[in-house]
Amino acid sequence: MSTSDSTPGTEQELRVGIVGCGGIARSHGRAYAGNPRARIVAAHDVDPAATKKFAEEFDTAAADSLADLAAHGVQLASVCTPPGSHTATTVALLELGISVLLEKPPAVTLAELDVIAEAEAASTGSVYVVFQHRHGSGAKRAHRLLAEGALGAPQIAVCETLWYRPESYFDPAWRGNWAGEGGGPTLGHAIHQIDLMLHLLGNWSTVDAKASRIARPVEFEDVATASVALESGAVASVVTSLLSPREVSRIRVDTTGGTLEVNHLYGYSDADWSWFPLPDAGTLAANGVDPGTARGDSTAAGTGLDVWQASAGTDLPSNHAAQIDELVDDLLAGRRHATTLTSTRPTMEFVTGLYASALEGTTIARGDLTPDSAFYCRLDGGHPADRVSARFTLS
Ligand SMILES: NC(=O)c1ccc[n+]([C@@H]2O[C@H](COP(=O)([O-])OP(=O)(O)OC[C@H]3O[C@@H](n4cnc5c(N)ncnc54)[C@H](O)[C@@H]3O)[C@@H](O)[C@H]2O)c1
Structure with a gap:
């Protein structure tokens, strides 16, 4: 199948891109490939060999940048890169007007999550998070x-x-x-x-x-x-x-x-x-x-x-296809998919609260995790490595 044309998606078909072509990208690839209403039109990885391999495997175009991905008329991109790159990649896609299905964890801090939310508010695209077990x-x-x-x-x-x-x-x-x-x-x-x-x-x-x-x-x-x-x-x-x-x-x-x-x-x-x-x-x-x-x-x-x-x-079953099929139906019907940044924020707050409690040795309330908290910007609270290490080591 040639995927180099830039025909926009129709009501019947969603044009999909994959960013990050490693292990979990295959689960996304198989789910979209199995959905008659979705078509993977391009894939991109920072490693050109990984892009090429994925593009061959899923019979799609190899894009050498996110801008190239956008040029293929991508409407929704699955971000399957390591967690530390989720924020920059998602913000860049939103700036290109592309909606994002973002792998878990959506970001590594609440601060980054809020940066993504701000970019989403300024974009025509939207962000959805992979929590397939929902x-x-x-x-x-x-x-x-x-x-x-x-x-x-x-x-x-x-x-x-x-x-x-x-x-x-x-x-x-x-x-x-x-x-x-x-x-x-x-x-x-x-x-x-x-x-x-x-x-x-x-x-x-x-x-x-x-x-x-x-x-x-x-x-x-x-x-x-x-x-x-x-x-x-x-x-x-x-x-x-x-x-x-x-x-x-x-x-x-x-x-x-x-x-x-x-x-x-x-x-x-x-x-x-x-x-x-x-x-x-x-x-x-x-x-x-x-x-x-x-x-x-x-x-x-x-x-x-x-x-x-x-x-x-x-x-x-609670696999990637369960969520992706629902997402494709929602987007083609013009509905907002339920698993959003907002609906998953409590989970990231909980993870942050758990680290804050373990490292500070105290009870943490959800309301404590404001931008003033040291744990808002780093899950280790910015503590020196030896203090973190000592805190986690059983005496
Ligand atoms: N939902 C699940 O059940 C599930 C399971 C496994 C992994 N994950 C998540 O999926 C994400 C990826 O995990 P993985 O196991 O596939 O990792 P991986 O290392 O197998 O693949 C990541 C790929 O991303 C590429 N990459 C790195 N930075 C990039 C960038 N800035 N732009 C484009 N490509 C980039 C790498 O070259 C690599 O090919 C992680 O967030 C992980 O937590 C989710």
Whole structure:
């Protein structure tokens, strides 16, 4: 397919560019290629060999700059570059009037996030953020039913990212340090489950965190634990590790009506979700439990099982295609896609708050993270490296 013409996209087809042609760009490429209403018209990487390889693989034009990408009539660009380059790349695309689908983490600081938001306000383009786990059918059901109160009121949640990364994972020079990664696994890995938890349960209000470097040759944490208060009055425990041989990504929410859980690794399907409704009064009584004290005040208890099962539809796994298909439909219909800079800012605020709490040894409220905070401009708060290192080292 020749992609060198500059025919503008029509209502029926979105003209897409890819910026950064490494690992995750392939997931974007496959998702657009599988969507009959999208066409990848050009790709660009700072490494010309990477551009060429991707262009051949996806039968598209190799662009030698962002301006060249724009010349191909790109309407939406997927930014798949390393986190430290997200801001400059996204701002440049917005200045060219191109909308952006920005890989996670959208930026490495709240200050950068606000720079992107300012550029978006001045552009005809818009910015959307990749958090694909918001877009699978399980999360959509859970989000809707929790918002409606059909599963009862959330009281306590557990959010786990227990992954394993051997020492060799940190061999590339940009890994394992603040300069290269912007932050540790809380920013780079756990952010997916943290985002999903906040998406399901609403915003957070305070965080008390401990981050430690136990085993890996990194400047930041390789494990972290956090105790979180949510605005709803519920509480949550967030646990992150790169030292866990049996890996799991898990969110569990105990409500007044039952237990909702998703248990997966890098993406879920419907079968990875479960709903355990609070047993009915008869069952509780048969087990010697006083139903009056055990049932709580849920109006959903006893009916939740039906509500969850009744909400089942087509199983849509939480991969890049789930979000990209929705985004393409939204843009072609002139709708704003839901996963925006604004709707994902609480997640970046949480990551920032976790580092601030761990490094300052104090409770951090979301309202503390103003531009006056040292953590607004740097996730390490601008502390000297030896102080950060000492704080993360177990004595
Ligand atoms: N959503 C997910 O599940 C998921 C999974 C993995 C990675 N990611 C994210 O995707 C992004 C890229 O990660 P990756 O694993 O593909 O990295 P990668 O190193 O495999 O690829 C990055 C590519 O970007 C190119 N690049 C660097 N700076 C550039 C610039 N300024 N302009 C154009 N190209 C540039 C590099 O040459 C490289 O080819 C990161 O933000 C990462 O966090 C998301």
